[in-house]
Amino acid sequence: MNSVLWVSFCFCLATDQIAQTGLSSLPPVIYYSEQLFKILKISNESGRVFVDFFGSNFSYNFPCAASHFVLNSVGVAASLYALNEDWKRCIRYLERWQPLDGRGNLLELTLPDSINVSVINDSFNAAPIAMKEALINFSNRQVSKGRKIAVLGEMLETGEYDKVLHKELAEIIVKEASLIDLIYVKGSLYNEFWSLLPEEKKGGKFNDAESLEEALLDMLKDNDEVIFKGSHGSSIYKIPQSMMNKYLK
Known part of the structure; x- marks a missing residue:
């Protein structure tokens, strides 16, 4: 069987x-x-x-x-x-099971100049509770070297609470996921979130996945660990997919 x-x-x-x-x-x-x-x-x-x-x-x-x-x-x-x-x-x-793409896959990538990074591709979807848990768990991961970087797409289909739910993520990062070093976000729903995020944690805020990927690749260092999380409709999944196609070991 x-x-x-x-x-x-x-x-x-x-x-x-x-x-x-x-x-x-x-x-x-x-x-x-x-x-x-x-x-x-x-x-x-x-x-x-x-x-x-x-x-x-x-x-x-x-x-x-x-x-x-x-x-x-x-x-x-x-x-x-x-x-x-x-x-x-x-x-x-x-032990031999593999998750479907975008559901927590752990990828080891080698970028140009022999920069090795770990990528957690959790970009298939992002309900508010799943986003919160992903950030807290990522913050608590033991990384011996390098930085923890979170790349977030919008949480879609959240109705009238969309802005509030995105704004609350800033408080979660400050109080419960403070060990994340840098945050990159895509989309206008993160406007209020961005204003509340501590300056030292601001990686970049973008309106399209292509620009975000370019900026991210320019700043990654050896042994960094990156998590991608966002609703499928936010297109954040395109970034780990592109990186995997180019740099998977």
């Missing part, structure tokens, strides 16, 4: 078990996961995840920088454990 089918089977099995037996008869891991398993550390350099799993520590490689996918991978293993299935086999498959 291939990895996709096996993981799908795991979720279907858990769902079927819940439907047949009711909530109260399932092991508590399904509902009290933080008491029984937790992520201890995610190594950015090796991509290895260290987990406390029912009182025992183990680690595995996971090829995705998006922390919610990492947590989901542990949740799948815990669900299988609760159902007396082979959770270790599932982990072996998940």
Whole structure:
């Protein structure tokens, strides 16, 4: 059975078990996961995840920088454990899993003059809560060398709250994601956000992806790490796509 089918089977099995037996008869891991398993550390350099799993520590490689996918991978293993299935086999498959483009892919690029940068391509979409979590998690990532740079496209389809939601991101960066060194943004919805952002964190504000990419490439240094996040309609995805086509190792 291939990895996709096996993981799908795991979720279907858990769902079927819940439907047949009711909530109260399932092991508590399904509902009290933080008491029984937790992520201890995610190594950015090796991509290895260290987990406390029912009182025992183990680690595995996971090829995705998006922390919610990492947590989901542990949740799948815990669900299988609760159902007396082979959770270790599932982990072996998940080590070979790859996210779809724009959903947390970790790319290693070599720019001209042998400048090596890491890119987190999380540019497929950006609901407000997803944007907030992406910024906080990126800020908390351990980067041994280089700077943390966030490139943000607009959060679209947010209705009458669009300007407020973008403005609030400035406060999030100052209070909860302060370890991000530079911010680049695209789009007029970031006007108020930009006025509130500390000067030392301002990388650049642009109206089109092409100009943003050009400015970004001119200032990147060796060992920098860059995250791209924005709604698909903001076209921010075009930048990591272009960089990958040119510079992927």
